[in-house]
Amino acid sequence: MSSITGTALARKDRFTALRREVGRALVALVIALGVTFVIVMFTSKAPMEAFSNLLVAPLGKPRTIGLWIDDAAKLTVTGLAFSLVFQARQFSMGVQGQVYVGGLAATYVVMSPLGQTPFGLVLGILAAMIAGGFYGFLPGLAKAKLGANEIVSSLMLNYIAIDLCNYLVRRQLAEPGMTMTEAFPKQSVFPALIANTRIDLGLILAILAVCGVWFALYRTSWGLKLRLVGHNARFAEYAGIKATFIMVSAMTASGALGGLLGAMFVQGQSFGKLTVLFEGGLAFEGILVAIVARARPLAVPFVALAYGYLRQGAQLMNIRTDVPSEVIGIVTAIIILLVASQFSLPGATFWAKILGQRTQTVPASQPLENSQK
Amino acid sequence: MMELFAAVFSAVFFVTVIRTTTPLLLATLGGLVADLSGALNVALEGQMLVGCLTAVIVSVYMPWYIAVLAGLGVGALLGLLMAFFALKLKADIILVGFAINILASSGTVFALTLATGGDKGTSINLPSKGIPAVDLSFLGAIPGIGPTLVAFLSGHSVLSWVAAFLVFAVWYFLYRTPWGLWLRGVGEYPAATEAAGIPVNKVRTWSLVVSGALAGLGGAQLAMFNYIGFTRDMTAGRGFIALGAVLLGARHPVGALLAALLFGVFEGLSIIMPGLFNWIPSEWIHMIPFVVTILALILFSVRAQRALALRGAK
Numbered sequence: 001m002s003s004i005t006g007t008a009l010a011r012k013d014r015f016t017a018l019r020r021e022v023g024r025a026l027v028a029l030v031i032a033l034g035v036t037f038v039i040v041m042f043t044s045k046a047p048m049e050a051f052s053n054l055l056v057a058p059l060g061k062p063r064t065i066g067l068w069i070d071d072a073a074k075l076t077v078t079g080l081a082f083s084l085v086f087q088a089r090q091f092s093m094g095v096q097g098q099v100y101v102g103g104l105a106a107t108y109v110v111m112s113p114l115g116q117t118p119f120g121l122v123l124g125i126l127a128a129m130i131a132g133g134f135y136g137f138l139p140g141l142a143k144a145k146l147g148a149n150e151i152v153s154s155l156m157l158n159y160i161a162i163d164l165c166n167y168l169v170r171r172q173l174a175e176p177g178m179t180m181t182e183a184f185p186k187q188s189v190f191p192a193l194i195a196n197t198r199i200d201l202g203l204i205l206a207i208l209a210v211c212g213v214w215f216a217l218y219r220t221s222w223g224l225k226l227r228l229v230g231h232n233a234r235f236a237e238y239a240g241i242k243a244t245f246i247m248v249s250a251m252t253a254s255g256a257l258g259g260l261l262g263a264m265f266v267q268g269q270s271f272g273k274l275t276v277l278f279e280g281g282l283a284f285e286g287i288l289v290a291i292v293a294r295a296r297p298l299a300v301p302f303v304a305l306a307y308g309y310l311r312q313g314a315q316l317m318n319i320r321t322d323v324p325s326e327v328i329g330i331v332t333a334i335i336i337l338l339v340a341s342q343f344s345l346p347g348a349t350f351w352a353k354i355l356g357q358r359t360q361t362v363p364a365s366q367p368l369e370n371s372q373k
Numbered sequence: 374m375m376e377l378f379a380a381v382f383s384a385v386f387f388v389t390v391i392r393t394t395t396p397l398l399l400a401t402l403g404g405l406v407a408d409l410s411g412a413l414n415v416a417l418e419g420q421m422l423v424g425c426l427t428a429v430i431v432s433v434y435m436p437w438y439i440a441v442l443a444g445l446g447v448g449a450l451l452g453l454l455m456a457f458f459a460l461k462l463k464a465d466i467i468l469v470g471f472a473i474n475i476l477a478s479s480g481t482v483f484a485l486t487l488a489t490g491g492d493k494g495t496s497i498n499l500p501s502k503g504i505p506a507v508d509l510s511f512l513g514a515i516p517g518i519g520p521t522l523v524a525f526l527s528g529h530s531v532l533s534w535v536a537a538f539l540v541f542a543v544w545y546f547l548y549r550t551p552w553g554l555w556l557r558g559v560g561e562y563p564a565a566t567e568a569a570g571i572p573v574n575k576v577r578t579w580s581l582v583v584s585g586a587l588a589g590l591g592g593a594q595l596a597m598f599n600y601i602g603f604t605r606d607m608t609a610g611r612g613f614i615a616l617g618a619v620l621l622g623a624r625h626p627v628g629a630l631l632a633a634l635l636f637g638v639f640e641g642l643s644i645i646m647p648g649l650f651n652w653i654p655s656e657w658i659h660m661i662p663f664v665v666t667i668l669a670l671i672l673f674s675v676r677a678q679r680a681l682a683l684r685g686a687k
Binding site for chain 1: 415458462463464465467468469471472473475476478479480482483486487493609610613614616617620654656657659660663664666667670671674675677678
């Protein structure tokens, strides 16, 4: 077989897979929104108003569009962090903690004399990434050397990081009685790309992170080894790959991304200072982004955009109507459950016949299965 | 320092520890049953949280025992939901678990808003009930040790006694009944049990249901005895600590009891310490259970590895 047809076939195969994944994600989204609609119908006094806020409000004003894009950039980075560990089949859940230690490290650098210099911005980001990487390295090391379960240890580190941040803000960084620091020096805050919105340097960093993670996973030997370990750790071990090294390095790299997200929070236009509990639960939503994107870095930003839109819509709905924003959690959970499982719609074969497709036995798609790309 | 020792070796502290241990112990037993069947239940946290809220809301309208049963039932339902997605629809069980945690964390706040008509994050306006304490003051009639017995044994929640009994019941079930053997076999080597004609998925489904029920029971204890009422995310990582306690307890019911007691002691310390040492920042005290969990996990893993090396297993 000539290599050309081989490539063409692979491309066609890839396209079918892509279409199937996108279709599944959309069906999951529609089901989740349907369930939410029913819940809102029964609980809200003005269900239509609430639902229209959820679906169109983010596009209402330039400011809300800015909020959406800013959220999407942050969701992209946390989605990438989860994708990296998921690809290696590690369930490290420590992004939240990494965001806090990253934010703290960036704050210490930026509030030092260094923050007044032109290097403050970059040094803040680097400090955050190093701190986050170290925080991701800890559960990796504990697992590789001692076999300590990474789910439990990374979750515990999250709680510890939150307490640490609360303590340091209260006792050291802020004026007594305040829960936030003073505003960072101007040189160290991410410049806004579009004036009067929250769209800032973070967006560019997020795009760079997508490219970086894609390159590392699919164009380096480290990435190949990482994906092999994720597929079958024992096989990888037989093939001479040091699975433990890959594991620890994947968690460390993921931690660095978590730290970067911390810097994007505190140095970004949204805050420009350190406050307690600044992350607001966003880090964990990277799980959803990574799962729906099937842990593929190039798909992550699209999922983040879509999910960020819903998230923003839910918050606007929370402000403007009687439906609390927590309803988005129900959407999230249903989407994760549906996308991670092999659900099939009743009558799927019927529709396939109508649309003139051959009924195909859909291969059992494992949750984090990753084909070529 | 002396005040701390005096406080720790008092009957009051013992009662506190039993109180803090009970929800953890119930969740740990739940985690143990699921873990032994080979289905890691990371949704303990969410199941506890939903158990808390259900118990609180039901207790407003019903007697306390119905509320406790409701907490247990809703936990079991979440376990069933988990089994449906993880075993029937073949989703990854850890992802399903986290989906349930997310559902619980935001779903409880949402449901609470509905139940209270707008209150976000606390049920302070709901007249919810508590679980009664078991009064054993009649033991005081025993000459000599009577008063001591009363001080140590009286005043515990009904569920604390239930939890203590459940440790024995779970042990008996796992090691003295054929179903327990099935369950452990399914967790140990599913292929062999499958070949022996044991329905692997059915066993796992039941263990997930029981696991969720125990976590929900723990939630009921938390929201109806340790605290009266619901606050947002009130489980505060207890479900995850329980997951660590399962491993720390060497995946054995008695070990689970000891591990839960260890965490209970540290939680008890974090309750009495602010009164004794007001110079220690509250955040540090708040960190104690989490730091202890990590340290315990590491220490246990070191020991387990050493034991493995001793056995010559490479």
